[in-house]
Amino acid sequence: MSERTQDLSSAAAATAAPPAVSRRSPQETRARVAKSLRRRYWAEQRFRLYGMLAVFVGIAFVVFLFATIFMKGASVFRQSYVKLDVFYDPAIIDPAGTRKPNDIRDADYQAIVRAALKERFPQVEGRKNVRDLGRLVSSGAAFDLRDRVVSNPSLIGERETQWVLASDDVDLLMKNKLPHAGSGDGGPLSAQQLEWITALEKADALELRFNKTFFTHGDSREPEQAGVWGAVMGSAFTLVLTLVLSFPIGVAAAIYLEEFAHKNRWTDLIEVNINNLAAVPSIVFGLLGLAVFIGFFGLPRSAPLVGALVLTLLTLPTIIIASRAALKSVPPSIRDAALAMGASQVQMVVHHVLPLAMPGMLTGTIIGMARALGETAPLLMIGMVAFIVDVPKGFTDPATVLPVQVFLWSDSPERAFVERTSGAIIVLLAFLVIMNAAAVVLRNRFEKRW
Amino acid sequence: MTPAALLVALVGLTLVAYAVGKQRARAVVGGLRGIRNLHSLPSYYGALTALWCAVPALLVLALWLAFQDSIISAIVTKHLPPHVQQLPPAELGLALNDVRNVVAGNVSPAAARPEIRAAAAEFQQLRSTARLALTVLVITMGVVGMLIVRSRISAPFRARNAVERLIKWALIGSSLIAVLTTVGIIASVAVEGLRFFGKVPWYEFLFGLHWSPQTAIRPDQVGSSGAFGAIPLFWGTLMISGIAMLIAVPIGLFSAIYLAEYAHRRFRAWTKPFLEILAGIPTVVYGFFAALTVGPALRTWGEALGLNVASESALAAGLVMGIMIVPFVSSLADDMITAVPQSLRDGAYALGATKSETIKQVVMPAALPGIVGGVLLAISRAIGETMIVVMAAGLAANLTANPFEAVTTVTVQIVTLLVGDQEFDSPKTLAAFALGLVLFLVTLGLNVLALHIVKKYREQYE
Numbered sequence: 077m078s079e080r081t082q083d084l085s086s087a088a089a090a091t092a093a094p095p096a097v098s099r100r101s102p103q104e105t106r107a108r109v110a111k112s113l114r115r116r117y118w119a120e121q122r123f124r125l126y127g128m129l130a131v132f133v134g135i136a137f138v139v140f141l142f143a144t145i146f147m148k149g150a151s152v153f154r155q156s157y158v159k160l161d162v163f164y165d166p167a168i169i170d171p172a173g174t175r176k177p178n179d180i181r182d183a184d185y186q187a188i189v190r191a192a193l194k195e196r197f198p199q200v201e202g203r204k205n206v207r208d209l210g211r212l213v214s215s216g217a218a219f220d221l222r223d224r225v226v227s228n229p230s231l232i233g234e235r236e237t238q239w240v241l242a243s244d245d246v247d248l249l250m251k252n253k254l255p256h257a258g259s260g261d262g263g264p265l266s267a268q269q270l271e272w273i274t275a276l277e278k279a280d281a282l283e284l285r286f287n288k289t290f291f292t293h294g295d296s297r298e299p300e301q302a303g304v305w306g307a308v309m310g311s312a313f314t315l316v317l318t319l320v321l322s323f324p325i326g327v328a329a330a331i332y333l334e335e336f337a338h339k340n341r342w343t344d345l346i347e348v349n350i351n352n353l354a355a356v357p358s359i360v361f362g363l364l365g366l367a368v369f370i371g372f373f374g375l376p377r378s379a380p381l382v383g384a385l386v387l388t389l390l391t392l393p394t395i396i397i398a399s400r401a402a403l404k405s406v407p408p409s410i411r412d413a414a415l416a417m418g419a420s421q422v423q424m425v426v427h428h429v430l431p432l433a434m435p436g437m438l439t440g441t442i443i444g445m446a447r448a449l450g451e452t453a454p455l456l457m458i459g460m461v462a463f464i465v466d467v468p469k470g471f472t473d474p475a476t477v478l479p480v481q482v483f484l485w486s487d488s489p490e491r492a493f494v495e496r497t498s499g500a501i502i503v504l505l506a507f508l509v510i511m512n513a514a515a516v517v518l519r520n521r522f523e524k525r526w
Numbered sequence: 527m528t529p530a531a532l533l534v535a536l537v538g539l540t541l542v543a544y545a546v547g548k549q550r551a552r553a554v555v556g557g558l559r560g561i562r563n564l565h566s567l568p569s570y571y572g573a574l575t576a577l578w579c580a581v582p583a584l585l586v587l588a589l590w591l592a593f594q595d596s597i598i599s600a601i602v603t604k605h606l607p608p609h610v611q612q613l614p615p616a617e618l619g620l621a622l623n624d625v626r627n628v629v630a631g632n633v634s635p636a637a638a639r640p641e642i643r644a645a646a647a648e649f650q651q652l653r654s655t656a657r658l659a660l661t662v663l664v665i666t667m668g669v670v671g672m673l674i675v676r677s678r679i680s681a682p683f684r685a686r687n688a689v690e691r692l693i694k695w696a697l698i699g700s701s702l703i704a705v706l707t708t709v710g711i712i713a714s715v716a717v718e719g720l721r722f723f724g725k726v727p728w729y730e731f732l733f734g735l736h737w738s739p740q741t742a743i744r745p746d747q748v749g750s751s752g753a754f755g756a757i758p759l760f761w762g763t764l765m766i767s768g769i770a771m772l773i774a775v776p777i778g779l780f781s782a783i784y785l786a787e788y789a790h791r792r793f794r795a796w797t798k799p800f801l802e803i804l805a806g807i808p809t810v811v812y813g814f815f816a817a818l819t820v821g822p823a824l825r826t827w828g829e830a831l832g833l834n835v836a837s838e839s840a841l842a843a844g845l846v847m848g849i850m851i852v853p854f855v856s857s858l859a860d861d862m863i864t865a866v867p868q869s870l871r872d873g874a875y876a877l878g879a880t881k882s883e884t885i886k887q888v889v890m891p892a893a894l895p896g897i898v899g900g901v902l903l904a905i906s907r908a909i910g911e912t913m914i915v916v917m918a919a920g921l922a923a924n925l926t927a928n929p930f931e932a933v934t935t936v937t938v939q940i941v942t943l944l945v946g947d948q949e950f951d952s953p954k955t956l957a958a959f960a961l962g963l964v965l966f967l968v969t970l971g972l973n974v975l976a977l978h979i980v981k982k983y984r985e986q987y988e
Contacts, residue, residue: 116880123882127784130777134801134856137849144819145811328700336697350704355903355973356966357910359937360711363962366944367714374596389707396704422690450808453912453937456945479810479913486814486917494818501811508806 149498155287156242156250158213160192163235164225175229185218208269214241216301244299244492246273250284294465299492304500306467310380310475317384317471318448323441326395334403335425354393361390362457370458377459378474386454391444398440402433435522442515446508452479478504527661529591536668540580543672547575550679566686574685577692578671583664590660598652602645610641625649715966718959725953726754731960737923739954754957758923762933766844766915767908773848775901778855786863787885805853813917816846821918835930838920847914851904858900862893895983902976906969912937936961
């Protein structure tokens, strides 16, 4: 520090150069200044470089993060399917010929898949080989066939060509994430299986197609059958309820603090509270939800209802602060004009100030909702972290949300889940981009500058 | 009626009440011609009627639903056969859970034990009685509220003032929710935390060096008494936050300085929002990135250098957390730097200072209080950050200074203690609340300190 101060004073001496102060000769001074100048310009360059480097590191990280996620997750939109000639054998599905929905539902559809595979590879003999052959196709294939037959029982006894889900290992192989045949590396697939896969590929009976399962199914233990739809619906239920609760309450609180409250100790307390809540770690809100909503009021665990209550408390400070800023930006002349025309205070606020502040409030709310959508930790506390296969249908059904789904899948040991996790992140980020874009559009189009 | 149907019915009744009130106001003054004699617009009479119809009924509905299940459970428990009632609380809770499962239809009644079946039947009967009572009560309250207001409507009746008074109370109530939230947080963590300190002495918790929260499930189990010394957790939290700040403060500060002082306006307009993307990415994404990309990469590089890096090292979590906090530091620093008036810079330039000298010796000291406040807020965020450390830091409570080893943090332990099935009374669960209490107090202290510094030392320029 002291050295730098000297720099400054010598710089001052160089420009002002009062001869009375300096006991050195002018040449000497000039030489010293020239020498220090070089050092100071070099320091200037260095400082500037540090700044550029910092910005560059930030940008590089954003790019790198998105690139990694997309590289890992882009392949999730396509999925390997195997073409099979399926014969809906009445002897297997409905041996009694009753056509009762329950009997049809409980039939052994795995046997039908096995039979279809056997038909394609008639030369396969022996129990072990047949079992290995069966492993090429996902266990979800049988469920899909079952759903087809249950919804249309006239298929029984018919024959049709169906594309069924391949297993996760086959899928990884198709996406070049496993060693191919001939590389000598073991991998999860045996040499025999690799041979069959090559045969299927040659016959155009194995290909990557659009991955509908990922967007229509709930969670599953089998990577190839796992989808994000359950989590998306859970997020939707949670967010809708959060919005319904937090927007009116947040706006009302902002209106009170900005338009009605007199400045006193009481409103100071509320204000300090709001500012502090905005900085409390989100996991503490989860503890509150666990102790109060689940422990005290006995609300169901894992339900979007409780998640929404917690997220409401979490987003309220954001919404209140944004709404107050929006109210503050409405010029006082509007209020004076309304009051002068004989409006009551409530009428002034509701009829004049609120409509003008609404775009700003909505922008703040959308940003709060985007934060709520990405929030994970408090929802872990209230049990929205369970393994849930069914797509939730209401506010009290057990559910999970998108970020928690990401967390759950990232913990799964199967390699194919890495791709699912990245895929779920891409879906989550897509929603966030849409919400933030909406906020920006709203702000640019409707916000007035006075 | 189910609660949802009841709610719909109540909404319908409220609409009816609005129409009734409005109609009545018009009728009282003899139709449209006499409307000028009314104190308020007819819609205010309608609104008042609707409010008196809906609000009390809604309050009753909410309170009833909040307590209905716990009260019914208490009654059912009392009527259970004595041998079930005398079970330890945990098993009694399981039995009650069975009852609820039967009621909810998750388990078929035939599969349940006879006493559970009887209790479920009683539960169901009590609940249908309660529903009937609730329906009658809510509808009656709505109708009575509507009729009372209707009977009071007259020309001089000040409906607008009454409505506005109600609105104002609603506004006050909404602003109180923030206070209630704080009270709720303090109450929940403090009550459960104090219960924990009743079982484990506070000095053992705060100063103990050994953390292994496995407690005996059965009383006769051996070898798992549990140790609740939280120093390793505090240390792990400090270490990861420290690494994060070592990354975030220089990068955040320098990028703020560069963008505010050096960068071209257009470059700044593009770069700033781009960097702020970092603040909008959910933390779980950072966690995934830290666990699957940064952690293994550090391990490989460490091996190449002959270092033994754990795959869940403190370094990986700290690095990624630091990047997450960068926009937080840089946007606060940016605000503070741009708030320093240009005249100060001009003064320094006039004395012959270079740009960097001006920044280091004039702008930075002037902006320092705000920057320090911002850094304190960033530290409080780092301490409270959960998902990155849950996914990328370890579970083992190591007391080590080596950033290549795995450490665990307060938030990780809260999550591990509370995720999954648990009973409310074990010290294991309560320990999570004690940790939450510490976390809340520390972050609160940091926030208060930060705001105080900003307020007290901020330079006021004219």
